[in-house]
Amino acid sequence: QSALTQPASVSGSPGQSITISCTGTSSDIGTYNLVSWYQQHPGKAPILIISEGGKRPSGVSNRFSGSKSGNTASLTISGLQAEDEADYYCCSYAGSTTYVLFGGGTKLTVL
Amino acid sequence: QVHLVQSGTEVKKPGASVKVSCKTSGYIFTDYYIHWFRQAPGQGLEWMGWINPNSGDTNSAQDFQGWVTMTGDTSISTAYMALSRLRSDDTAVYYCAREQTLGAAFDIWGQGTMVTVSS
Numbered sequence: 722q723s724a725l726t727q728p729a730s731v732s733g734s735p736g737q738s739i740t741i742s743c744t745g746t747s748s749d750i751g752t753y754n755l756v757s758w759y760q761q762h763p764g765k766a767p768i769l770i771i772s773e774g775g776k777r778p779s780g781v782s783n784r785f786s787g788s789k790s791g792n793t794a795s796l797t798i799s800g801l802q803a804e805d806e807a808d809y810y811c812c813s814y815a816g817s818t819t820y821v822l823f824g825g826g827t828k829l830t831v832l
Numbered sequence: 833q834v835h836l837v838q839s840g841t842e843v844k845k846p847g848a849s850v851k852v853s854c855k856t857s858g859y860i861f862t863d864y865y866i867h868w869f870r871q872a873p874g875q876g877l878e879w880m881g882w883i884n885p886n887s888g889d890t891n892s893a894q895d896f897q898g899w900v901t902m903t904g905d906t907s908i909s910t911a912y913m914a915l916s917r918l919r920s921d922d923t924a925v926y927y928c929a930r931e932q933t934l935g936a937a938f939d940i941w942g943q944g945t946m947v948t949v950s951s
Contacts, residue, residue: 724876753936755937757935757938759938766927766942766943767877767927767929767938769932769937769938769939772932772937772939773937778939810876810877812877812936812937812938813936817891818891819893819894820881820882820891820893820936821936822879823877823878823879825876826876
């Protein structure tokens with residue numbers, strides 16, 4: 722199965738909101754409500770920021786929110802802050818054999 | 833506090849094998865699946881497979897079947913990932929991560945282990 726599709730880059734100014742899309746197929750995002758999102762700063766391990774499409778783990782800012790429509794999931798970051806500048810990856814369950822697929826990652830630049 | 837601590841940097845020659853460890857603490861090792869991922873330089877994340885530490889059952893991605901081995905030692909709460917017949921394009925940071933219960937989401941990650949394959 723192919724990886725999920727994310728834009729390579731997005732940018733926004735401090736205080737603004739941005740949305741990162743993640744497009745899959747009816748075999749992954751479209752069927753399962755098990756999309757997760759990860760934030761990764763350079764040289765660091767990924768951090769889970771959204772699970773099961775829209776749940777935030779304890780300690781994750783409520784400026785991060787997730788949603789899904791059809792075969793596309795989205796991550797919205799509101800009130801952009803400099804510390805949000807990082808790479809963001811979406812991930813979806815895709816069945817017991819493939820298990821999970823990742824998007825190629827989106828680099829967020831805070832202008 | 834939950835931690836996953838991985839073994840250190842490895843440099844291997846093509847054709848060799850590597851074994852990366854992932855020592856867990858702060859939770860019951862057998863209660864959560866451990867997954868392995870890798871990230872080539874400048875690239876995205878790639879899922880390699882999982883191990884159920886309770887049963888020892890494993891499942892690996894099709895691309896890794898036959899040359900990745902995942903094991904666990906419950907006595908020291910540690911998971912292992914071994915990769916054989918290394919090639920230069922296996923150069924990557926390898927991560928272990930704990931899967932949340934029934935969620936296909938990975939809530940705790942190791943710090944990563946850099947494996948360089950070079951002649």
